[in-house]
Amino acid sequence: MSGISGKAAIAGIGATEFSKNSGRSEWQLACESVLAALEDAQIGVEEVDGMALFTMENNPEIAVARALGIPELKFFSRIPHGGGGACAPVQQAALAVSAGIADVVVVYRAFNERSGHRFGAGPPPFAYAYNTDQEYRNWINPYGLLTPAAQEAFLARTYMHRYGATSADFGAVSVLSRKNAANNPKAWFYERPITIEDHQNSRMIADPLRLLDCCQESDGGVALVIVSAERARDLPHPPAIISAAAQGIGPQQISMSSYYRDDIDKMPEVELTANQMWAQSGLTQNDMDAAILYDAFTPMVLLQLEEYGFCGRGEAKDFIADGNLEVDGRLPINTHGGQLGEGYIHGVNGIAEGVRLIRGTSVNQPTKTLNNVLVTGGSPVPHSAIILSADR
């Protein structure tokens, strides 16, 4: 163990409902989720002194602090790359807390992503800014690669071609997520499981990606409270200790379109993040008892299983078919139903589920003891991940 490993913990989680039309402002969703997380942690609102957010977060820290009467913020930082960076605000929080820069850091993500601007509809509003950040769109958007689904399709096809994976192999991830969501009263798809036939009959979005390979679009908010491990031990819930927290950008990486590398179906930024997970924590993939793998699109779950070393290259389809990802399998994943089944809160709802797995309170809690849970951010964009551990 080194660096920040073991020094901070997630002590509180909170969320709004996940819906298709929240009926309230994104600002209110952010405030509600922050209050819920602080209530869960049993920490006073006035004690919050740091916030770490996505750059894509529309509700800035300054607005939430004002709305909630948080008197002072000493630490505030932002992480780019949307869901790819989902776990990185937790890293920021852990860094701040372990360095003594702040004591109570809140992470939140709140949006009306379904009733407001939908990422699946086309480029987001910031895509129209005239700057280097958006220049990469020159090389994809005019040709019709306008959505994340279309932008990921090249990788998915190359992967299928190289390893013999099929659309049904991707569909297995969707079926599993919806099975888990069917048990989760908070999930949008509660009590609505699907079959592989449903997946195969769902309409093509960007071949080979079908509708049921794509996650939902959701309204909602999720917040997390990060404090020192020492403080967390005195709070009501068992702490979810942050054993590792890392980010990664790989060689010749381009947002959603790293098409110019030798192997476009490899994600070196994920491998880079994985290596940091093991180096920081002193653990290996064999020590991971469960995982929340970012599932905006099903193929990325297969690719992540391989990049994190849970199975060999091209073997993810067999690893899944063998039942390893089921709730009582070797590596239960996305027990909340994932973003395919529970809701799309840009991966932050998955971090909350990682905390529940460590606490033993998931609706799909595996029967085995869980010591370590890997939670990952999205791909193929700059990536992030954390390991949450039980305090044993």
Added chain:
Amino acid sequence: MSDPTPRTAVPNLIITEDNKFFFDAAREGRLEIQRCADCGELRHPPGPACPKCRSFNWDTIEASRKATLHSYTVVHHPPDPSLTYPLAVGLVDLPEGTRLVADIEGIEPDELELGMELEVGFGEHAHGEILPRLFRPGGAA
């Protein structure tokens, strides 16, 4: 509130000193690739420096417009008014050694095969921009 007139979601090109050559050449029916003037390495998409030797000196070469299909997708949803659907989009290997993304015209989606030979031509895209488009060999206008 929805806009009553269909409008493309394609952002305007972001043209900079680093990439202007590409779009200027495309308007004249040429496919150009940026080349490091010091070590000779080709690069695409363009950028200000050579990732291999870090030189800021560069020129361009004209590509043969031969291409081999490296990967592809057929986009169905959501449609953009600037394009026709189902829309095949390809990632091609150029014999010069770089890759290129462009939409594919005149080939049925079920005829697409990884490794097939294509040709880079040009066509009008959103906002009236003339940009690369992929065709069967000999099929480019």
